[in-house]
Amino acid sequence: MEWKANWICPPQPMGDVCPVYEKRFSLPSPVQKAVLLITAMGTYEAVLNGERVSGYVLAPGFTSYLKRHQVQEYDITAMLGAENTLRVTVGRGWYRSPMPGWLTPEEKSEKQNTPAGLTAQVVLTLCDGSKRTLCTDTSWGVAESPIRFSEIYDGEVYDARVIPSQFVPAQLLEHPTDCLIPQEGEEIREQERMKPLRVFTTPKGETVVDFGQEIAGYVEITLDAKAGDLVELSHGEVLDKEGNFYNENYRAAKAKLTYICRDGRQTYKPRLTFYGFRFVRVDAFPGQVHPSAFTAIVVHSQMKRTGDFSCSNVLLNQLFSNVIWSQKGNFLDIPTDCPQRDERLGWTGDAQVFIKTASYNYDVQRFFRKWLKDLAADQWENGAVSHVNPAWGAEGAGSSVWGDAAVICPWQLYLTYADKEVLQSQYESMTRYLGFIAGSTKEPDLWIGGFHYGDWLGLDADDREHPQVITPEMLSLGDNAEFYKGASRDDLIASAFYAYSTQLVIKIGKILGRDTGEYEASYERIRRAFQERFPEYHTQTEYVMAAYFDLAKDCQKAADDLAEMIIRDGTKLRTGFVGTAYVLHTLSRYGHTDLAYSLLLRQEYPSWLYPVTKGATTIWEHWDGIKPDGSFWSSDMNSFNHYAYGAVADWLYGVVTGINTVEEAPGFEKVLIAPQPDSRLQWAQASIQTRKGLVRSAWRQTQDGIRYEITVPSPAQIVIDGQTHSVAPGEYIFYSENRG
Ligand code: BGC
Numbered sequence: 001m002e003w004k005a006n007w008i009c010p011p012q013p014m015g016d017v018c019p020v021y022e023k024r025f026s027l028p029s030p031v032q033k034a035v036l037l038i039t040a041m042g043t044y045e046a047v048l049n050g051e052r053v054s055g056y057v058l059a060p061g062f063t064s065y066l067k068r069h070q071v072q073e074y075d076i077t078a079m080l081g082a083e084n085t086l087r088v089t090v091g092r093g094w095y096r097s098p099m100p101g102w103l104t105p106e107e108k109s110e111k112q113n114t115p116a117g118l119t120a121q122v123v124l125t126l127c128d129g130s131k132r133t134l135c136t137d138t139s140w141g142v143a144e145s146p147i148r149f150s151e152i153y154d155g156e157v158y159d160a161r162v163i164p165s166q167f168v169p170a171q172l173l174e175h176p177t178d179c180l181i182p183q184e185g186e187e188i189r190e191q192e193r194m195k196p197l198r199v200f201t202t203p204k205g206e207t208v209v210d211f212g213q214e215i216a217g218y219v220e221i222t223l224d225a226k227a228g229d230l231v232e233l234s235h236g237e238v239l240d241k242e243g244n245f246y247n248e249n250y251r252a253a254k255a256k257l258t259y260i261c262r263d264g265r266q267t268y269k270p271r272l273t274f275y276g277f278r279f280v281r282v283d284a285f286p287g288q289v290h291p292s293a294f295t296a297i298v299v300h301s302q303m304k305r306t307g308d309f310s311c312s313n314v315l316l317n318q319l320f321s322n323v324i325w326s327q328k329g330n331f332l333d334i335p336t337d338c339p340q341r342d343e344r345l346g347w348t349g350d351a352q353v354f355i356k357t358a359s360y361n362y363d364v365q366r367f368f369r370k371w372l373k374d375l376a377a378d379q380w381e382n383g384a385v386s387h388v389n390p391a392w393g394a395e396g397a398g399s400s401v402w403g404d405a406a407v408i409c410p411w412q413l414y415l416t417y418a419d420k421e422v423l424q425s426q427y428e429s430m431t432r433y434l435g436f437i438a439g440s441t442k443e444p445d446l447w448i449g450g451f452h453y454g455d456w457l458g459l460d461a462d463d464r465e466h467p468q469v470i471t472p473e474m475l476s477l478g479d480n481a482e483f484y485k486g487a488s489r490d491d492l493i494a495s496a497f498y499a500y501s502t503q504l505v506i507k508i509g510k511i512l513g514r515d516t517g518e519y520e521a522s523y524e525r526i527r528r529a530f531q532e533r534f535p536e537y538h539t540q541t542e543y544v545m546a547a548y549f550d551l552a553k554d555c556q557k558a559a560d561d562l563a564e565m566i567i568r569d570g571t572k573l574r575t576g577f578v579g580t581a582y583v584l585h586t587l588s589r590y591g592h593t594d595l596a597y598s599l600l601l602r603q604e605y606p607s608w609l610y611p612v613t614k615g616a617t618t619i620w621e622h623w624d625g626i627k628p629d630g631s632f633w634s635s636d637m638n639s640f641n642h643y644a645y646g647a648v649a650d651w652l653y654g655v656v657t658g659i660n661t662v663e664e665a666p667g668f669e670k671v672l673i674a675p676q677p678d679s680r681l682q683w684a685q686a687s688i689q690t691r692k693g694l695v696r697s698a699w700r701q702t703q704d705g706i707r708y709e710i711t712v713p714s715p716a717q718i719v720i721d722g723q724t725h726s727v728a729p730g731e732y733i734f735y736s737e738n739r740g
Contacts, residue, residue, distance in 0.1 A: 001071065003177040005135035007041075008170035009115035010142045016157075018272065019116050020089040020145035020164045025134055027082055033125040034080055039071045039180065041117035043093030043150075043272040048079045048086050056187040057299060058274065061333040062094040062346075063370070064390040067377040069179045076122070087164075090116040091150035091272025099152055100394045101252050101342025107393065117173045119180075141167025147272065153253035153342050155235075156270040160262040161227050185301065185370035188333050190217070192298040196291040202244045207282040207289050214278040214618040214641050216329040216339035217299035218257070220269035222292075225261035229286035231268075233257040235277035237340060237640040241630035245281040248635040253342040261286065274299055276329060276340030276641055278617065300328045303362035306689040309652045312682035315603065316652075318612045323646035326619040327354075327361055330643050334371050334390070338621065338639035345388040346371065349402035349453060350644045353581040355409050357649040359416040360659075360688050368413055369422055375406060376429035383436030387453075398436065399452045400494035401578055406433040407501040411508065417691060418667025423508050430505050434519070437498050445522070445529040447494035454493060455541045457622060457637075458486015458576030459606055484637065486576040488541040492534050493578055496545035499526045507663070527551060540565055541579030548586040559590030571598050573606055573623075577644050584651040588676060593655070597678040600648070604628075608648055619646040657686035657697040658719070668692045671712045674719035675699050685709075693729075708734040 010019045036053060038046055039060045046053045053074045060070045096116070098108035122134040143164040149157040197212030209219075214237055221231055235255040236247035247255065255275050259268050277296075282289050309320045330336045335351040335358070336344045351371070358364050371389065378391040385403035387396045397403070410426040413419040442449040461484070502523045509516035530551045537543045537552075543562035546552035562583075566572070575583055587596040603609045606623035614626050621642035624633045632638055653659050658675035661668060668690035677684070677699050685698030693713025700707050710718055710732045718725045721736045 001180055001182055003180050004133065005119045005121045006137050007117045007119045007173040007175040008136045008140055009117050009173040011168060011171040014144060016149040017144045018089050018091045018147040018150050019142050020087050021118050021170060022141040022167050023086045023134065025084050027080060027084065029127060031077065031080060031124045032127055034077045035123050036074045036076050036120065037071055037123065038120035039069060040090045041114060042090045042095045044088050044090045044118065045271045046086065046088045048076055049081060049084055051079060053079065055189050057190060058093065058188045061185050061188060062390060064374045064377045064392060065095055066179055068181050068374060070183045071180050072183050086122065088118055088120065089145045089147060089271065090118055091147060093272060094152055094392065097152040100345055101153065103393060111393065115173055117175055119177065138169045138172060140170045142170045143167045150272040152273055152344060153255065155254055155256040155275065156273050157258040158268060159260040160266060160268065161260060184373065185333055186367050187302050188299060189302055190297050190299055194296040194298065196294050199289055199291045203242050204244045206245050208245050209280040209282065209291065209294050211278055211296040214325060214329065215296060215298045216274055216276045216332055217297045218270045218275055219280055220267060220295040220297055221259065222267040223286065224265050225286045227261060227263045229261040230284040231259040231261065232284035234281040234283055235275045236279040236281065237277060238626065239279065245279060249638040250341045253340065255340065269297060274332065276338065298328065300332050301367055303331060303364055303367060306363050307360040307653065309649065309686040311684035313601065315609045315612045319608055320649060320652065322612065322616055322619050323357065323643065323649045324361060325617060326641055326643035326646050327358055329618060329641045331367060338642050340641060341639060345394065346390060347388050347402065348385060348405035349456065349577060352405035352408045353577060353647045354643050355412045357647050359412055360650065360653050365413055365417045365419055368409055372409055372422065372426055376426060379429055379432060382439060383432035385433055398440065398450055400447060400497045402453060403433055404497045404501050406430055407504050411504050415661040415663065415666045418669060420511065424512060427508065427512060430508065434502060434505060445525040446533055447498040448491045452490040452494055453485065454490045455486035455488040455576035455578045457484055458488060458541060458574065458579065459623060460487040460539055460574040461485060486539065486541060488539045488579065492542055493545055495526065495530050496549045496551055499523065499530060499551055500549045502526060540573065540583065541575045544579045544582050544586045547590060548582045556590055559586055559592065563587060563592040563595050566595060571602065573599060580645055581647045584648065588655045593676045597680060601680055608645065616640065619643050653686050656684050659686055659688060659695055659697050668695060669714050671695055671714055671716040673697050673710050673712065673716055675708065677706055705735055705737040
């Protein structure tokens with residue numbers, strides 16, 4: 001975008017202290033309109049005449065800043081007076097925090113030593129129509145703010161006694177402006193406020209506030225105090241076996257809130273960072289700790305809630321609630337793996353497996369469009385997709401399943417929202433990705449070799465040969481990965497996804513009117529090569545890949561063998577990130593819906609409902625995050641708010657209540673409703689507020705059979721008991737004699 005203003009920064013480095021910039025200006029006469037265009041190298045808070053200019057928190061969000069740095073535009077007309085003071089405090093945010101957690105000390109200090117740059121323009125349209133623009137330059141002052149420290153991982157330190165004074169002229173900062181773009185993503189906003197469920201004392205004697213729900217956001221405190229009194233809070237997700245506060249699983253992220261009081265009654269909340277938590281340990285507090293002093297504020301991107309599911313099984317309802325909360329907790333400007341430990345990164349694989357569920361639960365079109373542009377911008381020259389997006393200092397690219405986000409995510413936006421534009425704008429990124437695979441595989445028409453995360457966290461990891469002890473040296477990601485993979489072959493998974501992405505690119509190319517001949521020929525070769533190279537399958541996930549992606553010579557047999565294997569394994573999943581996302585779909589597609597329900601409704605470890613029986617309020621990263629005896633599986637990789645396994649919700653929508661999009665008429669322009677009830681549920685219902693209107697599918701077991709209530713906003717095919725009914729938009733009731 002065209003940009004006139006300079007970047008400015010403090011003339012002297014301020015260390016950890018966040019600078020506050022100030023511009024005073026007077027208006028000789030009222031203005032017709034005034035807008036503030038602004039962005040910073042770090043999260044910022046802009047305050048005009050004592051009032052925050054917008055409810056958008058943690059602006060400018062997280063993008064691949066050097067290529068795409070969002071500028072926010074706020075209408076400030078109503079806030080102006082004759083004399084005006086604009087103040088902007090800049091924290092480290094994503095831009096300058098030493099993240100990701102695995103950076104070397106040198107890389108960390110490089111990020112930390114980057115100046116807290118600010119660039120802004122106040123554009124005034126005077127009553128005579130003329131314009132006046134105030135740009136950031138050396139006429140802006142800068143001073144130390146009360147925020148003494150602010151980082152994404154470590155939290156915030158605020159000294160309420162500090163009153164910014166002694167403003168000195170800001171200095172011009174040499175930094176490009178051609179990377180500036182208008183705001184593209186959804187705004188990040190405070191969404192909900194929650195009071196504590198209880199305040200209690202742990203066996204260790206710690207005072208802990210329990211908000212009853214794991215969230216991402218921050219705590220607001222209100223108290224009477226004397227200047228210099230200290231409040232210190234630590235954040236945690238779960239209690240340990242003995243019921244004590246626990247946050248070792250945050251690893252290097254300190255996730256602390258420190259507030260130094262001024263005199264009198266006061267309210268404080270962090271301004272430039274966020275935390276993932278349910279519990280807060282009160283490490284310091286003046287006087288009695290009373291629940292009324294604490295409010296948890298839920299923060300995430302603005303997204304309209306669209307989907308809902310409920311049924312007669314309360315545990316399943318809680319599971320669905322956990323999926324929703326993991327989406328809220330991890331859709332804070334980018335789709336993150338988790339909101340608490342020293343990652344909080346846009347892991348592409350996680351986003352890819354979850355996007356279908358995400359797009360039914362909420363309207364995430366704008367949210368993902370922006371993220372996909374960063375994905376394309378950060379794609380390597382050879383077409384490899386970064387493991388995390390924005391990459392922003394995180395090395396590494398090219399894993400299958402993770403990289404396939406480049407194709408699968410735009411495709412899902414097309415299916416759910418009929419978004420053809422995103423297919424158009426991402427097409428080059430997709431084909432570059434396929435080019436990368438073709439150029440890096442060791443054998444043509446398959447994807448052999450290279451680095452892959454494989455069936456990440458697969459429960460069959462023990463079947464692999466690897467040392468059991470993880471040393472700190474191994475924790476550099478590349479090596480570490482080997483210890484968290486399931487037993488499925490990387491080459492098989494990678495080749496299956498190569499086939500799948502190629503197949504999608506063919507469909508997409510056709511929609512866009514491109515010549516897809518090359519990809520069609522390639523797909524046929526991949527399929528043949530897959531069958532020759534992988535005639536047999538050894539793990540649940542391998543069977544899933546072969547059957548779900550239609551690659552096995554005999555997919556029905558592969559699915560039957562999968563069902564047999566699962567039963568042999570004790571009707572238990574042994575899958576990781578990759579297999580788990582598709583296993584129920586594979587079973588139900590090939591006539592094993594009954595077994596799929598058995599897996600879904602299982603309550604013992606490992607299962608989706610096991611964490612629910614352990615009190616989970618969000619989706620866990622590990623099936624055994626907390627083991628049956630109350631101990632933790634590890635402190636190293638143990639997030640309790642990781643949405644990947646929450647992808648099971650797309651089976652709830654798509655199979656239990658049977659709501660499906662139709663490829664030929666996406667965005668619910670046509671609908672396919674094919675519920676598959678089961679006698680273990682009395683009733684189930686789901687609805688999605690689509691662009692075309694409300695889709696709802698509900699069924700209930702009655703004495704005479706099953707009663708279905710279906711609402712469709714567009715022409716639909718409704719499949720009940722194997723019979724297809726073509727219907728016009730409207731509300732329908734069906735009965736089937738069979739009990740599910
Ligand atoms: C993240 C995952 C991610 C993985 C890569 C982890 O540290 O939390 O969710 O996908 O690394 O395999």
